[in-house]
Amino acid sequence: MTAMAQIAAFGGVVMLGAMSPGPDFAVVVRRSAVSGRGHGMAAAAGIAVGVFAWVVAAATGVAALLAASAMAFTVVKVVGAAYLLYLGVKSLRAAWRGGGALRLDVPDPGGRGSWAAFSEGLLTNVLNPKAALFFVALVPQFLGSGASVPALSAVALAGTAVWFLTVANVVGALRKVFAKSAVRRAVDGLTGAALIGLGIKLATSTRP
Template identity: 75%
Template structure:
């Protein structure tokens, strides 16, 4: 049976993982800067739900099967890399646009608001096989193979809450500074940097091999 100390330790490690720079962070920052705090928070929630899914998958053995299967790992890897490259290319295209002052309180052009931001965050996390490898290695350190449904659910909720708490902070900080990010030069810089970061992460993900 998992102790309270183990639950706290698990939550701390997941939080540190969420705080490490990666595609999740880039997506939340860009969404918050471009479309506002609400959209950044929606993307953060989508990422947290993705983490919840990976913890459940790890405790039930599904993530381990993904990590063990070369075909399944490659399919998820290619889909995830393609999605990151798509997001990065879209951000770079936005950076190259010219125009006047960005109107505030409007969603990113061509998107459908908070629901799209949520989906973007969810897919960025769920289509990342590195998340599967992370939780496959982490979860067994805190629960055994015979973990109860209650322990599985509690671990998943802890991971969700820790992840969403961190990214909500990021979304709110960036959202608070949105008038700064709304300046055309700053907006182009944010789009360019996050676009380049997402493309780099997509290429790295495509080159990832199973340990």
């Protein structure tokens, strides 16, 4: 298999992983629905940077160390689960508060800006030790034969960004629908429940 074929295959696998439902998807959908496509795109960018970091970590052995160390895995797992639970509770509180229709001329009802959305996406991805296991298993299979770490990292970054930016723009385009109080509360409630469920699943997971 040529280097270009390896890189293309790697990008396809990473894209399929990004499309799998999980906390990254939930964060982008909620950010786009509640705060607008700009903030959804910022969250998507944070997730893409997180994936880039995991590919580099897997290629340099850092992620392998995390996967091999029970203590390191547990620490990251607990912190990641706590963060997902925090996001989930925050979403449920927003659903409970409800309120009037969301004004579309303000960037964020919380007033925290795009940087907070970027950080939320980045932390959601980086604090997920399952991402480490995924890339530790995946990256070594594509290294060599001209497929360099920078090339694989760039492809992973681009593929993840394309998928989640698409999600952010599709949801953002429907924001007038999500601006309705009942719809927004439903999004907050469902997202909050999903994030809490994912947090509990992560907290109770074990290394394969």
